[in-house]
Amino acid sequence: MGNRISLLLTGDPNDISLNLSGLYGYQNVVIHTAQVLGSGAYGNAVKATLDKNPCAAKILHRVIVDSQDPGLSDFISRFEQECQILRDLKHPNIVQFLGVVQDPSTNKPILLMELMKDSLTHFLESSPTDIPYHVQVNISHDIALAVAHLHRNGILHRDLSSNNILLNASHLAKVTDFGMSKIAASNPSMTRSKVTQCPGTLVYMPPEALRPQPRYSDKIDTFSIGVLLLQIVTRKFPAPTAASTTREDPSSAWGEIDVPIPEMERRKSDIVKVPAYSGFLPVIRDCLKDKSKDRPTAAQLCQRLGQLKSTAVYSGSRSALLFEGRTELHDAAERGDVKTVERLLSTSVNINSRTEDKGHTALLLASWKGHVEVVRLLLKAGAAVFIPDKDGLSPLYVASCNGHTEVVDVLVKAGADVNQATTKSGSVPLGIAVQHGHTETVQRLLEAGANVNHQNKNGQTPVYSASFKGHTAVVKLLIENGADISICDEIGASPLFVASQEGHSDVVDILLEAGADVNQATTEDGVSPLYIASQEGHSDVVDILLEAGADVHQATTKV
Structure with missing residues (x-):
């Protein structure tokens, strides 16, 4: 590889420009070492240009390259292993390998990869509004697909985190950073691997990886996926409580012993924020099981997360993506103008479009005002029954709030979830109907299966x-x-x-x-x-x- 690459000169002293002479099918690469995209334990990801096309390059930290410390050689070995792993992996949800070249000044490898738009961490932190449900599902499914592919090829990632999930402009998720990955080809069943330290980011690691001499299997990755799902849904960086507590034990030399705290308890403050309607909660619970044998495989996660794409909530979220502003249909629905609604529905109007200011659909406005005939017309024409506004209020919620029992009945029969909690307070239709004293509406919701003991985020029941x-x-x-x-x-x-x-x-x-x-x-x-x-x-x-x-x-x- 080295004898086919020659150093070129550029006007920027921070650039590394190489003539590839057809290596990997490319002619030239320019690595912009000063344009840092991200930084990890042993290297930086920087912008690069490959035959005038933007890409990313991963280069070792200079302090590691220049150090004489034998302990730092492990970082170089990890980097070389990452290059090898990524070279052999081809999957739409794994960051694409473009090539490996040598830095002429250090004789160390530089990994060339496709350039992605954003990290999952930044995407979740910077989004001004809640992430649409279908985007949550798509990203989660993408991650599971990538990990399942790794496991089929005998590879444990061991460091899944939101920093190591990258997104393109269409929110397609791809897994990256294989520096901590373990090749388990010599152990196809991947039953258990004994190592000397916890491999990944602590808040994403399962109980078995936190022990002094951790032993774990491929279920280390499915646990991390569970933490990622929790982060995607809540948009909160993982912050579990302590992994253990102490208990008095006279038989112990120290007079006390460490008692592990169950993962569901450690992460309770985030778990209570997962909407029951979303379908994520049972998947997250299974991924976060304390015993690895009780967790699903990555392949099983692919199937379960893929099933969420066939739900009405997913379809409604996709159709609600378009914000058209307030239209004539919104106005007619809000004032209960049946004839105008009928006329508009005979055209190519987007029935699920949402207003830009509040995110209201025509169905939500009609439900809020109690216009039952308009509600029936919209539902018959295919309006999604569950799309909430920007405050998390669904058509059923606003109808329940205002005591429009007949509208509530129509929405329930159309498939509205009586236990859907999308508001920030965790309130459900039954809770808001109770607050306003709408006895008849409360009765109908109970008949439809509303949880009479549902607790909102303050622990308050109906x-x-x-x-x-x-x-x-x-x-x-x-x-x-x-x-x-x-x-x-x-x-x-x-x-x-x-x-x-x-x-x-x-x-x-x-x-x-x-x-x-x-x-x-x-x-x-x-x-x-x-x-x-x-x-x-x-x-x-x-x-x-x-x-x-x-x-x-x-x-x-x-x-």
Whole structure:
């Protein structure tokens, strides 16, 4: 390779320009060492030009090349291995290998690759709005396809992270950075590999890779995919809690032992943000299993993520990608103009187009206003039933909010998910209907399978909200349908507590009759229903609580 390459001179002292003389089918490459795209443990990715076409080049850090430290030779070996791995891999979801040339000044390899538009990390952090659902699915599926291809070829990536997933302008995802990859050709079954240290980025690593002498299989990569899925859906960089806690153990020489914390517990704050409707949650849970044998293979992940592309949510997300601004169809739907809607639907109008300001579809506007005939027309013409606006409000959610029970019924029959939680607060249609006291709408949602004990991101259930608002009939209805009145919010406040706080004596009566604990205090400061009712001056509630056996001597930690 070396004797076919000659050094050319350019006007920029930071450039390396080489005459390839037909190597890999190319004539010239110019490597712009000062135009850094990204930096890793042992090298920089920089911009390059290959026969006047833009590409990327990966070069070793100068400090590694110049060092006499034998320990740094491992970085050079990894880089050479990455060049070899990428040379032999061809897959649409793996960054394309273009060639390897030698740096004339160091005699070390330079890896040439296709130039991608963005890293997944930057894409998620810089997007001003939520990532469209179909884009989330596409990226996730692309990653799984790439990893499955690696595993079929006896390669473990071992360092999957959002920094090592690159995207092109169409959001096609490609896996890169194979410096930590392990070739397992001598062990085709890839049962377990023993190494001396955790190979990849810690927050993406499974429990078995965090041990002093880690042993792991190809399931190390499927665990990392699970973390990536969580990051893609929530747009939050992984920040799990500590991997273990200590527990007293007299038999231990130190008097205590480390106890592992389950991964689902470590990542709970992110997992609760995954919308139930998305289909990602069960996949993420399986990928994050503590025992590697319980996790799916990359091939199984390909199948499961691919199935999400056939869902109505995916189709609706794709069709909603076009923002056309407010159209005549939006106006007609909002005012309930049936004749105009019928006329427009007979044309080539985009029925699922969204307004640029709020992201409203015609169906959402008609649902908000309660125009049931327009809703029927739009659904019959193929309107997607689940497309939320930019605030996460779906047609079913806004209809439930305004108590348009007939519209709710039509949407449910058209396939709307009654448990879809797309708002930032984690609220669902049942929750918003309860808040506004729409008893009939609440009844219809319950009949359609709404989760009576759904908790929003503050831990509040429908019966909690109804108790707080004093909606007596709704409280009764929820209890009749199995509401758990013992579930508290994030500070430990129960439905009875908030009803007592707000002075809703009728609700207090109903809750006590249903078996509410009259002395259940908040976990935050130990305040009881009796204490808060007394403090707020609700004498009628105080009388009811005392008659029910409230403890007048119950202590509180509130100052």
